[in-house]
Amino acid sequence: TENEGNGLMSIAFPRLHIVIAGIEKIIPSIEDLDLFWPLLATHGTGQQVTAYNSIISGSRFDGEPDGPGDMYVVLIDNGRTKLLAKEQQRNALSCIRCGACLNGCPIYRSIGGHAYGTPYSGPIGAVITPHMRGLEEWNHLSFASTLCGKCTEVCPVKIPLHNLLLQNRKDAVEEGYSTTSWKRGMMVSKRMFMSRYMMDIAGPVTKNFLIRQFAGKLWGERRELPKVAPKSFKQLYNEEFRED
Ligand code: SF4
Incomplete structure (x- = not known):
């Protein structure tokens, strides 16, 4: 066709x-x-x-x-039978290669297909490539997603793509393919982001400084890092609605 x-x-x-x-x-x-x-x-x-x-x-x-x-x-076959044996992930094989998830994906639309470095790109490529070419070398594709879920929304055969990306991430961590520094970073982030108290300890100037230090290089030299707003949502909410 x-x-x-x-x-x-x-x-x-x-x-x-x-x-x-x-x-x-x-x-x-x-x-x-x-x-x-x-x-x-x-x-x-x-x-x-x-x-x-x-x-x-x-x-x-x-x-x-x-x-x-x-x-x-x-x-x-090339890994497809192994994928078929995985009950939670086998429906990735129902893909008809229509490309709708690629067109809907904000990551694919920004970086294009060649950046994936493999014939199957976009969300479905990020899901199946680690199964076909090896999780150790290709698990990074499953992490290159915002998990916005647009791919799942547009897929005509109802593959839960963003859930499968999460499943690949879980498999990669459980199989030991994440570095110690990554794991430590995730533990610290989890503690911080889940605690309102921790999030409020530093003001916007300190937060912007820390983000520049730790995320500046990852973000890339040619892009401007977004800045933390002068007032947090909690402060704005309290100012607007709280009656003391
Ligand atoms: S939208 Fe669904 S069927 Fe179409 S390419 Fe993506 S995963 Fe495959």
Whole structure:
């Protein structure tokens, strides 16, 4: 299914057609295309159906002018069976690659697909890549998310993407792929952010100083760090509503 005709053209000329596809691409029957074709087109490009849709049933028969002489289908597992065995995460394999979660994701829209460094980018890429290419090396993708949940909201097959990102983070920590300094930083942040008293100890000037010291480099030299407001929400609320 496509809009440019490139796929159609590229299967017409070669003498040998090799299809390489993940095992999750197999659908129960050809009748199910009735559902999948419009679902993919609507959520991928906003069309009711894409311009070119081809059903390729095999190599060319004797006397036919077009099509390859031989055709092979290579089905790739590459970690998919292991993912299927994980009850809480297996629904990531229902993805139809429509790209709606990519278009909805504020991170993807800011950094683009190449930044992910892997063929599957965006929220679904961040979910499945650690399963396919190894959690140790690729778990960072699951941390590059604000967990806003837009991806989950737009997914036509209802994959709970932001929950799966959290699950990957949990797996990464439990399998020991986080550094000691990261764990300490998280413990201190948790204690601070969960205590109103701790949050009120320092004023805005001190808070801005601390943020610059600890987060300035991470934020990047070319971006301006957001500043803590002169008065906290609690102070504004008390001034407005509290009767003493
Ligand atoms: S995860 Fe959902 S929204 Fe994202 S590409 Fe797959 S089917 Fe589309």
